[in-house]
Amino acid sequence: MTNIKYELIPTNEDLPSKKKPQKWLAKIGFISVVLLILALYALSTAQHQHESSTVVFASDRSPWEPSMETSTVNRPSPLDTVYDTSTLSSVKVTESYKNSYFTAVTEPESGNGISTEEQTEKSAKVLVENFTETSTLSQDTENSTTETSYALETESGVKYFVNSPHCQMSHPNAFARNILSIYRKHHYIVCDGSRDMITVNFNETDSTYRLHQNENSTCCFKQILRAGVSTKADHQYKLGPCVKFQQDFLVPTEVTAMITYCRRPPFVKVWQKDAFSFVHPQRDFISDPTLKKRPSVLLWGIDSISRMNLELTMPRMFEYFNAQHWFELQGYNKMGDNTFPNLMAILTGFNKTYANKQCQPDRVGGLDACPLIWKEFKAKGYTTGFAEDWSAYSTFDYSSRGFLHPPTDVYGRPLILAVEKELKMTLQSNLPYCLGRKPSSEYIYDLAVQFTRVNRNRTFFGMFWTNTFSHNDFSMPSAMDEKMVKYMRTLDKNGVMDNTIIIFFSDHGSRFGPLRQLDSGFVEERLPFIYIRVPRWIREKYPKLLHNLQVNRNRLTSPYDIHATLRHILELNTPPAKLPRPEGCPTCHSVFEEMDWSRNCSQAGIADHWCACDTFSKVPTTEHRARSMSTQLVEAINRFTAGIRGAERCRRLKVDRISSVQRRGISDQYIIQLTVQPGSAIFEATVKWDASAGMISIWVPSISRLDSYFAMSHCSSVKETKKFCIC
Ligand SMILES: *[C@@H]1O[C@H](CO)[C@@H](O)[C@H](O)[C@H]1NC(C)=O
Ligand SMILES: *[C@@H]1O[C@H](CO)[C@@H](O)[C@H](O)[C@H]1NC(C)=O
Ligand SMILES: *[C@@H]1O[C@H](CO)[C@@H](O)[C@H](O)[C@H]1NC(C)=O
Ligand SMILES: *[C@@H]1O[C@H](CO)[C@@H](O)[C@H](O)[C@H]1NC(C)=O
């Protein structure tokens, strides 16, 4: 077989890092031990894993309808063999990857001379070293006293992501024993191991695509088009007639997505169905040589992965980020509960209430009128793109009307709607994991690769978001770990990283499920991972900005800051004081500006309940205060649901068991975790306690629900009540 191509180019010496080598070695040692333990663990649980990875074939029933947690195999299928042994599946990965079309430009084996940003960086090492040194120095001298008294790791071994007077954000061990005991590493899931009957060849010179038939077959394709009108605009697609094509057929520029059907004569049955997307250069694009060089922007997002969970489940990615020029923000704290508020904070700078008011996602055309940041990029001549998997639950379409008109130049939704319906779907943790011949997420990533590649000599803004391998099971990202590194390397090999600021991030951590229910769950839910990569020319041209970005690594940051950063990218030469501030958080600003070291959550636009900055002290759950707060909390939830139309059938909840009550610092805020009946639902809430009146006050929408409510909340039609609704 071909070589494993995941070896990282060793560039540790030019890492912008402050760590001492000894510590670094110790860490490697520690990681090796952990990996060894993991390996042993994986061996011992190989049996179980077989069971846990079973695949279901979807019937006509929607995958998100309530069903039992563990799926069972309905009928024998070739897919079952995939899980037999690890070697088998890894061989298949390589093979199916090689055949897939976006890698038509093959990756070089490490260091074979093809110029990439990573490699050119090596020669520019001196400069990077100079940059690193000065940044480390200046920070140490400026704040030497405070830095030493607020170390990220205390002598007793307590670790922090942020440790400042107003924010002590603890850094739990991602490999803690209680986490390892519920973690199951997955292998890459091969959706279809059979040979590709069609390969798409991309011609770099004229950006055209040709469909190559790998064997003697007769094939036709149906064009995928957006179809619906009004309320259905973002929810329907149509297929064109099946057009027969010959060997190396040139894909017409009006075709952006298709499903192919191939037969093996003399058989009349369709032997292989497949789906492809194409990004064509925009014809009306005029390159203006008088324009200053500007960076492109790529937002690459995975739903529900915390910083800790990335380290645990995607060790290859973690290693990749740390070995290359990626800047991390370890104190990145979500500002709201789930995807919508956190992504809206990034894309509009609005808080959730204001976003709902301004953008009215439940009204036809509401989102079209919304000032999403990509419009600003578009207005400045950028080509825009957006795609997301899991159509029923995607950010702008879950209980919403979506977009009446395509929001971006390249829009992945018709493709994802079509492949979810037309191709065979296999579920994994109740998510549409495989669609036809590859994982759902790869339709999004392949589109991203194509979008960035075709537009690499222009400026673009793209956002590509996936849910299907991370949303329901915290272990599943491990299945995509190696593949993700490959995608990043592909972007680099395609020359995309030369001029693109890439933000690779998540919206929040695990919000429900076993990981969330551990002690570390509080931090787990609140701290999504985020890494930022900046092309070399910007690092060289704006060393101060990069210095700031590096200083911000262990400072408190939020999605609003990322919004401000995107606006900053549009005008890198504007002095920081003149840059626009996010509407939802006027004290937030670009991460290319130094964050105030003593920032608190409210200054970062993070609501109290979602703030991971505090230390807590336990209150005995048997105390009167604890019981009173708990009863009032559940009452408040009942009142909230009872007052909302469409949620009448949700049942009245009663406290079953108080798991914990903790006081936030020395404030009047308490965080309560309890179980209610019916349904044994687990809630966690921050309440304000008025000791003299014996009363709590609470903002109901910011309550966490720690177990999965997918299967219990179908009788409510109101999104806001689902997590409180037991039918
Ligand atoms: C790095 O720093 C040294 C000493 O300060 C200086 O002589 C050299 O020119 C710098 N190199 C670059 C590439 O800036
Ligand atoms: C790519 O396109 C160019 C220009 O049309 C053409 O000359 C060249 O032969 C094409 N390359 C391949 C491999 O087809
Ligand atoms: C297709 O069939 C022709 C003749 O039947 C044969 O010469 C050719 O090699 C075949 N091509 C492939 C790709 O199998
Ligand atoms: C981009 O520019 C480079 C160098 O000028 C060229 O080799 C490459 O083919 C161009 N790519 C596209 C997709 O236009």
Ligand SMILES: *[C@@H]1O[C@H](CO)[C@@H](O)[C@H](O)[C@H]1NC(C)=O
């Ligand atoms: C949300 O933002 C709007 C407008 O910026 C502001 O008026 C409102 O007070 C904010 N709401 C919350 C809950 O922060």
Ligand SMILES: *[C@@H]1O[C@H](CO)[C@@H](O)[C@H](O)[C@H]1NC(C)=O
């Ligand atoms: C956060 O800091 C600001 C400015 O110092 C202060 O006014 C505010 O009360 C602080 N908020 C909290 C929750 O401590």
Ligand SMILES: CC(=O)N[C@H]1CO[C@H](CO)[C@@H](O)[C@@H]1O
């Ligand atoms: C460069 C830097 O981190 N400066 C900070 C040093 O600490 C004070 C507070 O004591 C901050 O105000 C500075 O911003």
